[in-house]
Amino acid sequence: MTNKRDVYITEVALRDGSHPLAHQYTVEQVLRVAKALNDANVPYIEVSHGDGLAGSSLQYGLSRTNELELIEAAVSVADQSKIAVLLIPGIGTVKELKEAAALGAKMARIATHVTEADVAPQHIAAAKELGMETVGFLMMSHMAETGKLVEQAQLMESYGADTVYVVDSAGALLPDQVRERIRALKQHIGVNIGFHGHNNLSLAMANSLVAIEEGATRIDGSVRCLGAGAGNTQTEVLVAVLDRMGIPTGIDLYKMMDLAEDIVAPILPTPQEIKRDSLVLGYAGVYSSFALHAKRAAVKLGVDSRDVLIELGKRKVVGGQEDMILDVAAEIAARK
Ligand SMILES: C[C@H](O)CC(=O)C(=O)O
Ligand SMILES: [Mn+2]
Numbered sequence: 001m002t003n004k005r006d007v008y009i010t011e012v013a014l015r016d017g018s019h020p021l022a023h024q025y026t027v028e029q030v031l032r033v034a035k036a037l038n039d040a041n042v043p044y045i046e047v048s049h050g051d052g053l054a055g056s057s058l059q060y061g062l063s064r065t066n067e068l069e070l071i072e073a074a075v076s077v078a079d080q081s082k083i084a085v086l087l088i089p090g091i092g093t094v095k096e097l098k099e100a101a102a103l104g105a106k107m108a109r110i111a112t113h114v115t116e117a118d119v120a121p122q123h124i125a126a127a128k129e130l131g132m133e134t135v136g137f138l139m140m141s142h143m144a145e146t147g148k149l150v151e152q153a154q155l156m157e158s159y160g161a162d163t164v165y166v167v168d169s170a171g172a173l174l175p176d177q178v179r180e181r182i183r184a185l186k187q188h189i190g191v192n193i194g195f196h197g198h199n200n201l202s203l204a205m206a207n208s209l210v211a212i213e214e215g216a217t218r219i220d221g222s223v224r225c226l227g228a229g230a231g232n233t234q235t236e237v238l239v240a241v242l243d244r245m246g247i248p249t250g251i252d253l254y255k256m257m258d259l260a261e262d263i264v265a266p267i268l269p270t271p272q273e274i275k276r277d278s279l280v281l282g283y284a285g286v287y288s289s290f291a292l293h294a295k296r297a298a299v300k301l302g303v304d305s306r307d308v309l310i311e312l313g314k315r316k317v318v319g320g321q322e323d324m325i326l327d328v329a330a331e332i333a334a335r336k
Contacts, residue, residue, distance in 0.1 A: 003041070005250040007212060007242060009221045010044040010107075011037050011235055012196070013264060014074065015086055017226030018050035019289045020269060024064040027073045029267055034074035036259035037223075038081040040252045042235075044107055046084040047074045050228065050289060051319075052111060053085055053092030053100060059322050060091070061292075068099055075104035082106040086137070088319070089119045094126045101130040110156075111137035111167070113318050114144040117155040124159040135194065135218075136161035140318055142172040142285055146180050150188045163192035163218050168207065169319065171200030171229055171278075172285040178207045182214035194218030197233045199225055200282025202274055204233040205241065212247065223256065224264045225272035229281045229288030236260045280306045284313030293322055297329035307332050 014030055030047065037045050049055030049067050056063035074083050084107035085100045097108055108127035110120045120136060127134045136156025141149060153164040166181050173181075178195065185193050195211035197204035197220070208219050221238045225231030236256040239249050277291050286309050294312070298305035308329045317324050 003250050004248045005043065006217065006247050007249050008043050008218050009235060009238065009249055009251060010046055010084060010218065011042045011223060012046045012220050012232055013222045013224070013226040013235075014070070015046040015048045016050060016220075016228055016232055017222055018048075019228035019292065020226065020231070020272070021267070022292060023049055023056065023061045025070055026065055027069055030070045030073045031077055032263050033259070033267075034081075034083075035077035036255070036263050038078040040255035040259060041250050042081050043250065044084045045074060045078060045081045046086060046109065047071050048086045051091055052088045053096035055088075055091055068103060071100055071105055072103045082133070084109055086111055087123060088112070089123050090320070094123060097123065097126055098130065101127075101132055105132065107133040107135065109135040109137045109165075110161070111139050113320075114138045114141050114149060114152060114167075117152040120156065121159040124156070124161055128160050134161050134163075136164045137167055137196070138165060139167045139169045140287065141166045141168055141181065142170055142177065143316065143318070146184045149181055150184050153185050153189050157189045157191050161191060163194050164189060165194035165196055165218065165220075166211070166216075167196040168198055169287050170285045171198030171204065171282040171288060173203070173207060175203065175206050175210045178210045179214055182211045182216050186215040192218050194220070196220040198227065198282070198288045199230040199232065199272070200274065200278045200288065202230075204231075205237065208233045208238060209241070212242075223260045224268060226264060226268060227272070227288070229291050230274045230278035231272035277305050277309065280309045284310050286313045286317070287319050289319070290322065290325060293325045294329070297326045301329045301333040303329055303332045303336065
């Protein structure tokens with residue numbers, strides 16, 4: 001194992017993976033997963049509610065365990081990896097950022113809708129004051145033309161972000177669309193570029209590789225794909241593929257495989273397959289974390305969850321508008 005890394009992987013199973021687990025992580029699970037990721041030399045491990053700091057709520061789903069306890073647990077076993085947290089301004093505030101930093105979190109990923117970067121400056125500034133590495137995380141990137149994405153990435157850079165991510169929250173981007181976006185960012189911003197994929201169209205791996213080809217050096221992965229919808233780019237597979245391509249990640253492949261098999265697989269409620277609902281997320285361009293909410297609303301109102309998701313896609317509903325899911329399901333039920 002070497003510490004040379006041409007691509008830095010952020011492991012998101014303990015944050016994005018919280019969505020399929022309905023935010024039910026326990027301290028014991030986080031200790032085991034974080035320790036194993038640390039031992040495999042993963043550079044960054046993200047830990048937060050699935051919707052970021054302070055996401056625990058009726059709207060987004062109540063956490064079983066206070067996320068600060070989970071962050072503290074992860075920090076306690078990570079002597080090599082840095083613990084990252086995600087914060088969506090408006091859901092979380094600078095107060096939660098300070099609490100996470102006080103517990104030892106070293107990276108803050110400030111997430112906004114792709115056209116709303118201008119809500120991020122005070123959170124990025126606060127994170128920098130706290131000595132954290134900062135990331136501007138542009139969610140639902142498929143909803144913006146490349147020119148708009150570049151403008152928003154430049155805003156993130158101007159606020160002080162060390163890295164700007166193209167975030168394919170819906171798993172809707174096609175490889176050429178990723179190529180065009182990352183290429184444009186490479187031409188127009190001077191900071192690190194990252195990519196976060198979802199596998200709803202089975203393209204997370206291909207899109208991550210295209211992003212790397214175009215100059216992205218920060219890639220999100222999720223062990224066993226544990227993430228919203230069909231999950232994220234599978235970390236242990238990404239490590240193997242990059243190794244075959246001669247691109248060092250510094251991560252121990254065997255240790256990654258073992259933790260995937262022995263520690264994470266038993267936690268999965270069901271395997272992260274591309275089921276009909278997650279396929280519809282990618283096809284219709286819907287926020288991946290809506291999947292579980294749409295399923296529950298559909299069961300409650302006796303409608304097809306695919307119809308709910310397709311309608312949400314048509315209405316271009318974005319993260320933060322989770323209350324619309326039940327409204328849309330009720331409208332479909334009333335039409336029946
Ligand atoms: C809060 C979201 O789950 C962030 C994310 O991972 C995405 O947009 O994708
Ligand atoms: Mn995600």
